[in-house]
Amino acid sequence: MINGTAKKSATCVALLYTCFLVNHACDSDGVRFGYSGSTGPKYWGSLSPNFTMCSKGRYQSPINILKDDSVYNPKLEPLEMDYTAANTTIVDNVFNIALRCDDTAGTVKVDGKKYKLKQLHWHSPSEHTINGQRFAVELHMVHYSDDGNITVIAVLYRHGKPDSFLFQIKGKLAELHLEGCKAEKGDPLPAGLVDMRELKQGAHRYFRYVGSLTAPPCTENVIWNIFGEIREMSKEQAGALMAPLHGSYRHNCRPTQPLHGRTVQINHM
Numbered sequence: 001m002i003n004g005t006a007k008k009s010a011t012c013v014a015l016l017y018t019c020f021l022v023n024h025a026c027d028s029d030g031v032r033f034g035y036s037g038s039t040g041p042k043y044w045g046s047l048s049p050n051f052t053m054c055s056k057g058r059y060q061s062p063i064n065i066l067k068d069d070s071v072y073n074p075k076l077e078p079l080e081m082d083y084t085a086a087n088t089t090i091v092d093n094v095f096n097i098a099l100r101c102d103d104t105a106g107t108v109k110v111d112g113k114k115y116k117l118k119q120l121h122w123h124s125p126s127e128h129t130i131n132g133q134r135f136a137v138e139l140h141m142v143h144y145s146d147d148g149n150i151t152v153i154a155v156l157y158r159h160g161k162p163d164s165f166l167f168q169i170k171g172k173l174a175e176l177h178l179e180g181c182k183a184e185k186g187d188p189l190p191a192g193l194v195d196m197r198e199l200k201q202g203a204h205r206y207f208r209y210v211g212s213l214t215a216p217p218c219t220e221n222v223i224w225n226i227f228g229e230i231r232e233m234s235k236e237q238a239g240a241l242m243a244p245l246h247g248s249y250r251h252n253c254r255p256t257q258p259l260h261g262r263t264v265q266i267n268h269m
Contacts, residue, residue, distance in 0.1 A: 032047075033047055033051070033095070033215070033216050034095075034248055034249070035095075035248050035249060035251055035252055035253065035254075036248040036251070037248070041054075041254045041255055042255075044216050044218065045218075047216075048216070050216070050217050051216040051217055051218065053212070053217055053218040053219065053220060054216055054217070054218035057212055057218055057220050058220075058260045059210055059211055059212060059220045059221070059260065059262060060211060060212045060218060060220070060257035060258075061127070061128075061211030061212045061213070061214050061222065061224060061254075061257060062127035062128040062129075062211070062214055062254060062256050062257065063128060063209065063211065063256050063257055063259060063262075063264070064128075064129045064130075064131075064132060064256045065128060065129065065130045065131070065207050065226065065264055066131060066264075067130065067131055069264065070207060070264045070265065070266040071263050071264070071265050071266070072265070072266055072267075072268075073208075073265040073266070073267065076208060076265060076266075076267035077109075077267070078203065078204060078267070079108055079109070079110070079153070079203045079206060079225060080108060080109035081106070081107075081108045081153075081199070081200045081203055082106050082107050082108070082109075083105065083106035083107075083117065083196035083197050083199060083200060084104065084105065084106050084195075084196060084197065085104075085193050085194065085195040085196065085197075086101045086102050086104045086105035086106070086193070086194060086196060087101075087102045087104070087192065087193055088100060088101050088102070088105075088169075088190075088191040088192065088193075088194045089188035089189060089190055089191055090169060090172045090173070090176055090188065090189050090191040091187070091188040091189065092176055092244045092245065093121070094245070094246075094249060095215060095245075095249050095252055096121040096122060096123065096215075096245070096249075096252055097121060097122060097173070097176070097241055097242075097244055097245065098119050098120065098121040099119060099120045099121070099169065099191065099194065100118070100119045100188060101117055101118060101119060101120075101194075101196070103116060105117040105118075105196050106196055107143070108141075108143055108151065108153065110151050110223055110225070111223075113145055113149070114145065114146075115143035115144060115145045115149070115150075115151045116143055116144055116145075116146075117141060117142075117143050117196065118142055118143060118144055119142050120139060120140065120141050120142070120199075121139075121140050121142070122137055122138065122139055122140070122241045122242075123137065123138045123140070123214070123252050123253050124136065124137050124138075124238060124241065124242050124250070124251065124252065124253065125137070125138075125251075125253050126138035126156050126157075126253065127154075127214050127253050127254055127256075128154060128156065128226055128256070129256055130156070134253075135156040135157055135158050135230065136157055136158055136159050136233070136235075136238055137156075137157040137233060137238050137241065138154055138155070138156055138157070138253075139154065139155040139157070139199075140152050140153075140154055140214075141153040141154075141155075141199060149221070149223075150213070150219070150221075150222045150223070151222065151223040151224075151225065152222055152223070152224055152225070153199075153203075153206075153225045153226075153227070154224065154225070154226040154227065155199070155202065155226075155227050155231055156226070156227065156230050156231070157230070157231050157232060157233045157238070158230055158231075158232055159232070159233070159234065159235050159238065160232030160233070160234070161232050161234065162232075162233060162234045162236075162237055163231065163232065163233035163234070163237055164198055165198040165199060166233060166237045166240075166241075168194050168195065169191055169194065170237075170240065172189060172191045172192075173240045173241065173243070173244070174240065175189065176189055176244045177240070177243045177244045201229075201231065202227040202228070202229035202231060203227065204229075204268065205227070205228035205229060205266070205267065205268040206225045206226060206227050206228055206266070206267055206268075207224075207225070207226045207228060207264050207265065207266050208223070208224065208225055208226075208264070208265045208266070208267065209224050209262055209263070209264045209265065210222070210223055210224070210262065211224050211257075211262075214254045215254065228266070228268070
């Protein structure tokens, strides 16, 4: 799916993207991006030479998934999510709240290739939509292979009963919020041991397509897996995930992008 040149490029950009996570929603030249106004999504591609893929890319994410247009692929195997408990840190990246994992967090196998779980982050409202419906929150589980390729597992949430996974980091989210301006953005806060196994719920049915990262530099050739099962979290939990963020970053949702002929596959009828 991704040739050798693209693999090298993906490795470099993956490292660059990691730098963006630390460098406060800006590129190496200090160019900031946002979700509204003159630094909003429709201007990302012109803010920095590093961001041109955001406007010129043909395989961008997120997308609107039309169930009736999805193609059943019986060769799509169940996602093998081999997760466990891992030491974590939680960080305010300015444009999202992320939970970073050590290398023991686990792996997912996609098309026979193993990808290591590196970090989780949340968007509100959801970035992907299904039949035009947008949801309250979207979780992205970002995985990297040893050769630098990226796969993301996305979980959509509606408001409802509390999500048990978030109970594990409730205190740390509150601490991150209380730190406010006293803490430097991008400074990780130890979050202790977090059990990742609950994230596997709903893995039996998913949509698959090839797209991009949903924030600059909008790197393409990312394999997306979006769970078909909509999960729930309480309004209070959704608010706690966004509370440490400031201003417009509490609405950190990129608009859906054109398919440009791409096919969305589904593994289960």
